[in-house]
Amino acid sequence: MDTLRALSEGVLPPAGNRIALSTAESNAVQSLFPDRVLSWTNSGTSALALALLAIRRDAPEVDQPEVIIPAYCCPDLVSAALYAGYTPVFSDLAKDRCHYDQEALKRALSERTLAVIAINFLGVAEPIKSLRVALNRPSVAIIEDNAQWFPSKPQVQTTAADYQTFSFGRGKPVNLLGGGLLVSSNDPPRQPGTAKGSALQRGLYYGKCMAYNTLLHPTMYQALARNPWLRLGETRYHEHTSIEAFPAGQAHLVRANIQTYWSHERRAEKSYRKHLAAINLLAPQIEASEERLLRYPLLLESRETRNALLHKLNERGLGATTLYSDTIDRVNDVPQQRLRQAGDNANAASFAQRFLTLPVHEGVKAHHIERTLTVIDCVVG
Template identity: 40%
Template sequence: MILQTLPPAGNPIITQLSSAAPETELNWPGYNLQWLQSGTAALAFALLHKKAAFKHIEQPEVIVPAYCCPDLLSAAQFAGYVPVVVDINPNDPSYNLEALEKAVNANTLAVIVINFMGIKERLAQLIDVVAPFSQVSMIEDNAQWFPVTPSEAQFEGDYVCFSFGRGKAVSLLGGGLVALKESLPQHTVAVNKAQVNTKKWLLKANIINRLSNPFVYNLLTKLSFLNIGATRFHELFELSGFPFESLQVLNANLHAYQQRASEAEPILDDALAQLNVLQPINSQRRGRLLRYPVLCESAEQRNALYEALISYGASKMYTTALPQVQGVQPAMWQGDGHYEHARHFAQCFLTLPVHAGVTEKHARAMAKIIAQHS
C-alpha cells in the first residue's frame, strides 16, 4: 500500500510577517511594476492597458497558444478581447511560426508568450513574424517561472507578467505582478483596493504547508471529489491590488527561492535522456524548472510512466488542447481548429516534481522507475 505521495509542485511558504512596511526588492530597469491579486489579473491588466491606446479597434484580438492554462482565456474575456488560438510546434510548447503568421492581423493587439515550466519562448523570432503589424505587443507570461538572478531578468516584452499563486516558483497563495515598459503610453486601468485578512492568510498558508507533507497529500489524493490537479476554466470578475500579507513575506520567499538548489533536476536529466522527446529541454531556452517536463513518444508510454510515478508526484498537467478544456465554450475563442501538435502534446506530456520537498533519494527512486520504462 502506498502511504506517501509527493505533491506535483509547491515550495514551502515562509509565513513570518515583517513588522516594517513592505517594500519589495525587485528593481528591473526600464520597467514599472503594477501589483495585482493574481497572475490572471496581471495578464488582464496588461491587455486593458494595451487596449486603451487602440480604442478604434472594436474587436481587439490576442493570440494564445493551443496548449496552455485556460486562465489566459479568462484574462482575455475580462479585458474584452477575442482570443485567437494558435497551434504549437511538434514536441515543443512554443508557437508554430507559420500558424502564428496566418493568425496575426490588423485587429491583433497582443501575443501572449509563455515561459513553459522554465523553458522560454523564442521571442525574437515571434517579434520578426508579427513585425508587419506594428500595433502588436508581446506579453511575457512567466506564471511558471521566476528569475533566480538579476542577469536572468532580461525581458523583451512590452508587458511581463508573474504569478505568486499556490504551486508557483515563488508561492504566496496569491498575488500577481505585471512589469510595464517605461516607454509605453500612460493609461489608467481601474484596480480595486486589496483586501486584507492577515489571520485568514496565515491560517491558509500554514494549512497548505502541512498538506504538502507526503503522508497528508497521499490521503488527499484518495478523495476523488476534490479533483486535485483538474484543469478547468475559471472566470475573472475583478482587478484588485496585491494582498498586503503577501507583500509582507515576499522578500523572504524570494530569498529562499533564489538560494534553493534543485537536487532532482540533474538526476532526472540523466534518467530521461533517451525517453524525453521534448526538444528544448537541453537548449539554451531552459532556466530553472517549476516542474520537470517530460514528453513521451506516445500516449501509451505516458500513461504507463504516469501510473508508475504517481506516488512520486507525476502529473499530466493539461490533458487536452485549450479549446477542449472543461468549461471552455466555442464562443470563447477563435482559430482554425487545426491543433494537431497541441493535441498530441497533451496526450503524451507529464511532469515530475523538482520542488524543495524532492530529495536526492526521491529523484534516484524516480530514475530507477524511469529506467524500467525506457
C-alpha cells in the same frame, strides 16, 4: 504489501515550495526591473487582464480585438482575454515543442490582432525576439506570461516583450497562495495598488499558509490526492470577474519568499536534466537554458508510454501530472463558442497526449528521485 508501502510513503505534491513566513518591507522586485512600472494585482490572471486592457487603451480604433494564445495552455489565459474584451484565438504549437509554430502563428494574425501571449513554459522561455521577427507587425504587442517562472537570481532582467506578467499563486515559483504582477514600461489603465487588510485578515492568511505548509508533506498530501471526490489538479476554466489589489498579507512575505526560492537546491531538476535527456523530446529546448524549472517537463514518443508512466509513477505517489489534459478548446467549461481556432491543432493535441511533468520542488528527496528514475527506466527502458 505494496499498498502498505505506498501508504507509508505518501504522495508527493506535483509543485509547491513551503511558504516562508518571515515578514519584511521590500523593494526586492523593483530592483529586478529598475526602470519599469510594477502593478501588483490579486492574481496572475488579473495581471494578464491588466496588460490586455492597457493594449486596448492604446488602440481604441480596433473594435472586437483579438489576442493569440497557444492551443495548449492554461485556461486562465482565456479568462483574462474574455474579461478584457478580446476574442482569444488559439494557434498550434511547433511539432514536439512547448512553444508556438511560428508559421501557424503568422496565419493566425488578423486585422484585429492586438496582442500575442507568449508563455514561459515551466521555466522554458518562448524566444520573444524571434517571435517578433516572425510576426513582423510592430502594432502587435507581446505579453510574456511568466506565471510558471521567476528570475533565478538577483539580477536585472531584460526582455524583448512589451509586457511581462507573474503569478504568486499556489504551486508557483514564489508561492504566496495568491497575487500577481504586471511589469510594463507605461502606467496601465488602472493601478490596483496594495490592499490594506485588517490584522484579522492577515492572521487568517498566515494561518492558511501554515496549513498549506503542513499539507505539502507527502503523508498529509496523500489524504487529498487519493480522495477521488476532490479531483485535485483538474484543469477547469473559471470566469474572471475583477482585477483587485495585491493582498496586504502577501506583500510582507514577498522578499523572504523570493530569497527562499533563490536558495533552494536544484537536486531533482539537475538529476532529471542529466538522466532523462535521451528520452525527452523537449530536451533541446530545456538544455538551451539554465533557468530554474518549476516542474520537469517530459515529452515522450507515444501516448501509450506516457500513460503507462503516469500510472506507474502515481501508483507510487511520485507526483507526476499531465498539466492540462487537452488542447484549450477541450478543457472543462471553456466557452468554446467565444474562442476562434486558427488552423489545425495537430501538434498541440499530440503534445497533450504525450506530455507529463515531474516534481522538482524542495520536498523531492533523493529517494523520490531514485524511485522516479527506476520507474522510468522500467517503463521506457
